[in-house]
Amino acid sequence: MTLRAAKKRQRNDSSAGIKDLRDISVLVVHPDDDDGHNLIAQLQRIGCQVRVQWPIPERLTAEVDVIVLAVSPESLSTNTPWLLHASTPPIIPVIAYENPIIVQALVQLNACSVIPSPVRSFGLLTALALTLSQSRKAREREKHVKRLEGRMAVMRTVQQAKIILIETKGMSEIDAYNALRDQAMAKREPVEKIAEALVKAHELFQQACS
Amino acid sequence: MVDPAIRIGGLFSDTGVTAAAEGSTMRGAQFAIQQINAAGGVGGRPLELITRNPDSTPALYAMHIESLIREENLRFFFGCYTSAARKAALPVVERYDALLMYPVYYEGFEYSRNIIYTGATPNHNAVPLGNYMLDNFGNRVLMIGSEYVYPYETNRLMSDLLYERGGTKLGEYYLPLKNARPEDFAKLMVKARELKPSFIFSTVVGETMAHLYQAYADAGFDPAVMPIASLTTSETDIKQMGVHLGNGHISAATYFQSVDTPINRQCIAEYRELFGQEQVTDRCWEAAYFQVHLLAKAIVSAGSTEVEDVLQAMRGLEFEAPQGRVRVDAHNHHTYLFSRIGRANAQGQFDILYESQSALKPDPYAVAPRLNDWTSAAGRPL
Numbered sequence: 001m002t003l004r005a006a007k008k009r010q011r012n013d014s015s016a017g018i019k020d021l022r023d024i025s026v027l028v029v030h031p032d033d034d035d036g037h038n039l040i041a042q043l044q045r046i047g048c049q050v051r052v053q054w055p056i057p058e059r060l061t062a063e064v065d066v067i068v069l070a071v072s073p074e075s076l077s078t079n080t081p082w083l084l085h086a087s088t089p090p091i092i093p094v095i096a097y098e099n100p101i102i103v104q105a106l107v108q109l110n111a112c113s114v115i116p117s118p119v120r121s122f123g124l125l126t127a128l129a130l131t132l133s134q135s136r137k138a139r140e141r142e143k144h145v146k147r148l149e150g151r152m153a154v155m156r157t158v159q160q161a162k163i164i165l166i167e168t169k170g171m172s173e174i175d176a177y178n179a180l181r182d183q184a185m186a187k188r189e190p191v192e193k194i195a196e197a198l199v200k201a202h203e204l205f206q207q208a209c210s
Numbered sequence: 211m212v213d214p215a216i217r218i219g220g221l222f223s224d225t226g227v228t229a230a231a232e233g234s235t236m237r238g239a240q241f242a243i244q245q246i247n248a249a250g251g252v253g254g255r256p257l258e259l260i261t262r263n264p265d266s267t268p269a270l271y272a273m274h275i276e277s278l279i280r281e282e283n284l285r286f287f288f289g290c291y292t293s294a295a296r297k298a299a300l301p302v303v304e305r306y307d308a309l310l311m312y313p314v315y316y317e318g319f320e321y322s323r324n325i326i327y328t329g330a331t332p333n334h335n336a337v338p339l340g341n342y343m344l345d346n347f348g349n350r351v352l353m354i355g356s357e358y359v360y361p362y363e364t365n366r367l368m369s370d371l372l373y374e375r376g377g378t379k380l381g382e383y384y385l386p387l388k389n390a391r392p393e394d395f396a397k398l399m400v401k402a403r404e405l406k407p408s409f410i411f412s413t414v415v416g417e418t419m420a421h422l423y424q425a426y427a428d429a430g431f432d433p434a435v436m437p438i439a440s441l442t443t444s445e446t447d448i449k450q451m452g453v454h455l456g457n458g459h460i461s462a463a464t465y466f467q468s469v470d471t472p473i474n475r476q477c478i479a480e481y482r483e484l485f486g487q488e489q490v491t492d493r494c495w496e497a498a499y500f501q502v503h504l505l506a507k508a509i510v511s512a513g514s515t516e517v518e519d520v521l522q523a524m525r526g527l528e529f530e531a532p533q534g535r536v537r538v539d540a541h542n543h544h545t546y547l548f549s550r551i552g553r554a555n556a557q558g559q560f561d562i563l564y565e566s567q568s569a570l571k572p573d574p575y576a577v578a579p580r581l582n583d584w585t586s587a588a589g590r591p592l
């Protein structure tokens with residue numbers, strides 16, 4: 001991708017949030033050591049709101065945009081299920097070990113970038129930007145999927161209602177739909193509400209007859 | 211005028227949970243230095259070991275290395291025991307471009323330009339031991355380890371191996387490296403009685419190892435039927451806890467004191483001459499011993515004590531060690547080593563049950579064990 005293409009994409013992309021980096025609040029969950037100090041100093045240089053906590057708290061009390069978290073073999077055994085909740089802010093792990101058990105933990109944490117120890121100033125800004133953008137995109141994708149699922153359910157109900165009308169009244173598919181729509185307009189309700197009522201009534205009717 | 215000594219740093223804990231094992235590695239290094247100096251030193255210059263006691267505490271290894279670099283101007287270091295200690299030392303040796311020679315088997319997944327690893331990677335010890343135990347004792351396994359990265363990672367590998375071979379993991383228990391109590395181990399022996407494993411797989415290290423073997427003996431189990439198979443239990447540990455407790459249990463290592471070669475026999479005789487007839491040797495002692503010789507050879511062949519020159523000479527370097535001929539892998543800085551499995555006897559020595567015919571290539575990044583590792587090792591049962 002050329003620079004121009006990158007710029008163009010950025011303009012069109014509503015989620016491009018690199019400018020927001022200075023406004024975000026970052027929770028650093030890291031021991032008080034050289035790596036911890038370097039992380040905080042660099043986040044402050046970037047201009048983020050930084051808060052620090054250690055050891056890993058039992059629950060997240062404050063509202064933060066992103067968590068920078070020390071992930072070590074020792075911290076794997078601590079009991080902190082909130083880290084894996086869907087509502088937990090995105091996590092950037094800081095790791096000193098590259099063993100499979102650690103990598104598995106990063107996969108579970110749903111991390112999309114990582115800071116290797118010893119921590120250098122280089123790389124943190126990129127990790128923040130990528131993580132924020134990926135998590136925004138993931139959230140939007142989830143919303144989109146929810147909407148689609150809702151629409152699918154509606155279509156299924158309308159389809160069921162049409163089939164009832166076709167089978168019981170001998171209507172054509174177009175007439176069946178028009179009947180549902182006319183009812184909806186007369187009662188000032190959405191088509192799916194009418195369809196839902198029809199399906200329910202039909203079910204009750206069948207139960208009563210059987 | 212006599213050439214000034216080549217001064218090297220030794221990070222060996224006299225105190226803390228891994229003091230006994232680190233004492234053995236220190237003696238291995240000291241012994242090699244005495245041999246080298248008696249033979250005229252390195253290019254005419256004697257080696258001088260400057261030791262510090264990091265108290266088995268990771269941050270102190272890093273602190274001592276940094277102070278030896280800044281205040282004593284040292285560049286070459288031996289030691290560190292646990293992975294946590296090595297991980298703490300790694301950024302320091304990289305920042306100052308020093309060289310650390312690390313003499314302990316560990317779980318792999320690391321490479322540093324500034325570290326040479328002379329202990330086993332899992333393909334030297336864990337995979338062969340797992341296969342041996344599954345072949346000879348059965349596939350119901352109870353895992354007991356100390357609470358840190360080496361046991362976690364080793365048990366992950368062992369679980370993979372077990373599942374590939376249709377075995378059952380009966381449990382995976384971790385006890386603190388510090389302060390695990392005898393009664394904690396006794397509780398696990400009650401579990402063992404209920405679950406009836408084919409063998410216990412142990413990665414318990416340090417002082418609490420003796421509690422495990424004591425609890426096993428107190429429970430009245432028979433090592434001939436359901437032994438403890440350990441990657442960590444060495445001659446030095448068995449001497450410390452009492453030979454009766456180790457008797458009949460199994461361990462895997464690159465080296466046992468019982469390796470029957472002229473070089474090893476001579477080496478042990480000379481060592482006992484200098485350090486006392488009661489001394490025993492072990493896997494980490496041997497790695498610490500031969501890595502000093504590797505460094506001396508590399509300095510001679512580089513004709514320099516610059517770290518970069520020595521590193522270049524180190525890559526591919528071979529040495530006739532007590533375990534056999536070893537070689538530093540030029541690409542991953544780990545070492546081609548032998549693979550051996552032994553059963554402890556009544557004298558606290560290991561009767562060797564299996565050994566590879568040659569040194570095996572180190573594989574520090576093996577995510578999953580390959581089943582043919584065992585046969586490709588071209589070993590022979592003894």
